[in-house]
Amino acid sequence: MQPFRLAVAPRARAGTLWAYTTADADTLRDTAAPVALSEAAEAALPLSHLKTKPMPEVAVAERRLGFDVRVRPVVRLASAIEGPPAPHGKPQSRFKAGSEVDAYLGAILRDPDRTASAQAGRSRETVYAAWLADHLHTAAEIEDVRLAAFRRSLAARGNGHGAEGPDAILHGTLVVRDPEAFFDRLRRGIGRHKAYGYGMLLLRPPGNPVPKGGGAC
Numbered sequence: 001m002q003p004f005r006l007a008v009a010p011r012a013r014a015g016t017l018w019a020y021t022t023a024d025a026d027t028l029r030d031t032a033a034p035v036a037l038s039e040a041a042e043a044a045l046p047l048s049h050l051k052t053k054p055m056p057e058v059a060v061a062e063r064r065l066g067f068d069v070r071v072r073p074v075v076r077l078a079s080a081i082e083g084p085p086a087p088h089g090k091p092q093s094r095f096k097a098g099s100e101v102d103a104y105l106g107a108i109l110r111d112p113d114r115t116a117s118a119q120a121g122r123s124r125e126t127v128y129a130a131w132l133a134d135h136l137h138t139a140a141e142i143e144d145v146r147l148a149a150f151r152r153s154l155a156a157r158g159n160g161h162g163a164e165g166p167d168a169i170l171h172g173t174l175v176v177r178d179p180e181a182f183f184d185r186l187r188r189g190i191g192r193h194k195a196y197g198y199g200m201l202l203l204r205p206p207g208n209p210v211p212k213g214g215g216a217c
Contacts, residue, residue, distance in 0.1 A: 003189030139181035145172030
């Protein structure tokens with residue numbers, strides 16, 4: 001079941017797990033049965049409540065679709081680079097080649113003119129919109145997009161280590177250009193860290209408000 005997204009409303013004690021899969025509910029239950037989930041795991045994700053439906057035929061050329069996607073917009077630096085100017089008395093940070101950084105920070109670091117006036121027209125929303133367009137590539141064209149939510153969160157790995165990074169939700173409208181490539185984006189998800197619940201494109205009719213907790217057509 002990947003990509004997936006766990007949608008939980010503020011202060012709610014339960015949420016909804018959305019995921020794309022090629023298996024139906026019975027197959028998923030049969031797959032999970034030999035693992036013998038603990039009572040705690042069964043309480044968190046009751047298999048008896050699994051519901052599936054066939055993926056709708058949305059990958060049609062020139063079709064307009066509303067979308068809701070939670071992403072971790074990061075980029076890797078091709079070369080070492082100095083960080084933004086540090087406050088007086090503190091050493092300036094330096095990022096190594098291959099470092100994974102917030103796409104917004106990456107846009108600033110790669111700009112030779114880092115003055116406040118040069119950055120005034122740059123927003124996190126516009127940088128993330130460009131990041132999303134780059135990942136959709138020729139599959140779809142973004143018609144409009146807005147940054148619906150942003151925070152920084154920790155993606156914890158099984159070894160106890162993790163990295164803090166951007167956690168953004170983007171809402172907008174897109175137009176399918178390459179149906180085959182678009183279906184591949186749906187199946188594989190957008191960007192990195194999909195194992196942590198990022199990258200799932202939830203679709204809806206264009207112009208419709210996003211339901212609480214997200215919603216798919």
